[in-house]
Amino acid sequence: MRRRLLNAWRLGLKELMSLWHDKVLLIMIAWAFSGGIYSAATATSQELHNAPIAIVDQDGSVLSARIAGAFYGPYFKRPDMIAPPAVDPGLDAGSWTFVLDIPPDFERDVLAGEQPSIQVNIDAMRVSQAFIGANYIQNIVLGEVAEFVQHRRTETVAPIELAPTILFNPNLTSAWFGSVMELINNVTLLSVILTGAALIREREHGTLEHLMVMPVGAFEIMFAKVWAMALVVWVAVGLSLHFVIGGALAVPIAGSLPLFMAGALIQLLATTSLGIFIGTLSRNMPQLGLMMILVILPLELLSGGMTPRESMPQAVQFIMQFAPTTHFVSLAQAVLYRGAGLDVVWPSLLAMAAIAATLFGASLLMFRRSLRSQG
Template identity: 60%
Template sequence: MAVSNILHLGIKELRSLWRDPVLMIFIVYAFSLSVYTAATAMIDSLNNAPIAIVDDDRSPLSMRIVDAFYPPYFKPPVLIEQHEVDARMDMGIDTFALHIPSNFQRDLLAGHQPAIQLNIDATRMGQAFTGNSYVQSIVSGEITTFVERHRQVSVTPVDLVLRAKFNTELNSQWFGAVMQVINNITMLSIILTGAALIREREHGTVEHLLVMPVTPFEIMASKVWSMALVVLVATALSLWLVVQLWLAVPLHGSVGLFLFGTLLHLFATTSLGIFLGTIARSMPQFGLLMVLILLPLQVLSGGTTPRESMPDIIQHIMLLAPNTHFVMLAQSILYRGAGISEVWPQFLSLILLGGALFGLSLSRFRKTIASMA
């Protein structure tokens, strides 16, 4: 009887979700366009940065420096006058403005150390941080070549050979796409289960469940398995259609093993969603709770920055969060091709944390149901 009740109540949850167009659009977006934009918008290398150059020297060396800036790193440089620099940067036209002073080539050949001024719009952090080193490298290279009249070939006593494992192309899209899927799994599983419980309360259908021969365990278990199923199917389709086919990201490990780990993670996060749903009295309150809970979970789990770069106390505290272990196993499986022998500690941690969260949420859910009876 319990299994039958859990099955039919779960089917009811799936029908309720199907009738909610906003959540359905949100699910489709989170596992399609959201993944694509996260993978393609975060480009680590410089791309088409606007640069203006004030060439007061008008010498062969200054012209050589001007010609060294070209796509795809920079847009073709615009030659401007000194009085235009501040106005153009105030309007956001240029990210970089390079000023080559008069008599620059003459002073350089005379053995002096003339200065070149580089103005940077630091509000464009991505381009400013990366482009600074690009500009310095280009200018220094052209000056060195001009002075020595040839391309200097430096000979080092050691030949350092670079072999990039797991991401041979050093492509940031490979990291961004998979990590966005991982983050959306955590986000959607919490939102869907919490919203399902709050929707019952707002529509008044909780009272209908109270008069039925069902237990709080059956009600909660039905919400957990139905919402977990939705997220699991969406994850599998996203990995196949968006990550592998659309973005052409190679997955080195077993997708089946990853989906099994996802299922364990969903057991924990859907339980957490039920717990938050019992605390919040309305969807606006639930949204505020999501901001307080979800943001630290995602930022401190190791998906955005390596856990090793965080303070030790944060690393220890975040071991109590299920998505920390999920990020570890997901990266190991999908990036490095790890098997069950390498990720079984994370699997065990998810089972223990999921059981603890389920028990805590069930206790809270029973009290909520009792207060409404």
């Protein structure tokens, strides 16, 4: 066993040297755990921010001017004052997400106690902004009208009072959530790509046949690729957590980083083994890419990182409990967001370890059969 581990160590060093000379993969790794995470956390914000809005003021009154002046950053851009014929062309061109049409005699009808209507045209192709922005607009307009009529903002007295307490993300900042989820997705994606590509590269360059005539077995060859590629991604995860998520994005880490890194190591054992499995089935790089689409997308979309698993069909929930990413997402959210300890996340660690061992065994069996068929 000592000799086999020593062989795996030396072959792993060879894999690291091969990766060092592959500049494309190095650039991809560096970008995925730095700029990729930063852009995913900041550029895809789900909050209402700088939404383009236009106003058709057919009343020209003091009240309509107050309403127009109530829309400002950071939620909305400065409103464009337009004429009625410009509404449809502007929405068709995507110039505005919201267009308010204030009718004639609006102020007079409000002061007379009537209930005039303001038409709000919404470009629903921008789903997240359309959903959130409609509520913002309603609250702004009602507040301005109430203050104009009664010279103060009034609040409806309800028989009860709700006191919401927002935990773990009090400002509802999407970057806090998006950065960690992007990190988790990159762990899965990069570990599968690196190990699968390493195996395909050996086959395409003919070096796999050279290894077969050396005094090394399938275990040494496979384990070398697993530990080498897992180490690269594991180090990248630690650096990204410290410099990108904790540094550039200033996301507070509530829990134990060593505990999360231990979970990431088990996850990497599972995903690198999966990469070997896919690489064994694939004959070349294009096949590897196509097979990864079939595997990676379900792992990322159905693991509970983007939408809660409870909202998915029961059959999907049952199937995804056998995926390592499902338990890794649960562990990462519990540790990094809620500050959970080992007493809380040990079921996830145990499930990930069992899945990793199963994937490693299945990949080793498949890889050994592949070597025998080539021999």
